[in-house]
Amino acid sequence: MSVLTNAKADATRIDNGGVMDVTGNATNTIINGGTQNINNHGIATGTNINSGTQNIKSGGKADTTNISTGSRQVVEKDGTATGSNISAGGSLIVYTGGIAHGVNQETGSALVANTGAGTDIEGYNKLSHFTITRRGG
Structure with a gap:
């Protein structure tokens, strides 16, 4: 589709x-x-990933995504995720140059980040607020 x-x-x-x-x-x-x-100029809002994958490509945007057990959200270079909620057993994967803000990481979930130039990740987990930023080349 x-x-x-x-x-x-x-x-x-x-x-x-x-x-x-x-x-x-x-x-x-x-x-x-x-x-x-989610391709260039595409916007996805309020997605629930019960199992499966959401890929945010260059120029694509996702807002308020719920990532459940066995599911994953993948943010590619120049893709943007805002307000991702990662439940136990779910994964958020951010490649070099990807942006993920307002992440809520629950205990038992995974945040996998490639910290090359342009990567910008910010959110909260059980311990505190976190920021992973790599600017420039």
Whole structure:
């Protein structure tokens, strides 16, 4: 399924093997074993990843994503995630040049960061507020 520029999809479910490519707006998507690719100019809001993957590509944005056990959110170079909630058993992976702000990392979850130039991660875990920033080249 493709959500094209200027188009909107609301309350869509992506089951095992399903793929949603977003260049428009996708809201309240439920990922149950599928994959959501947020491409340049694409915006995903209120996504629940019950199992499966959300890939935020260059120029893509995701806001308020819930990452459950066995799920992952991947932020690629020049992709942006805001307000990601990582539950126990879930993973947030940020590649060099990716941005993730307002992360809420629960005990038992994973935050995997490549700290090359342009990476910017900020959020909270059980212990405190954290920031991982690498500017320049």
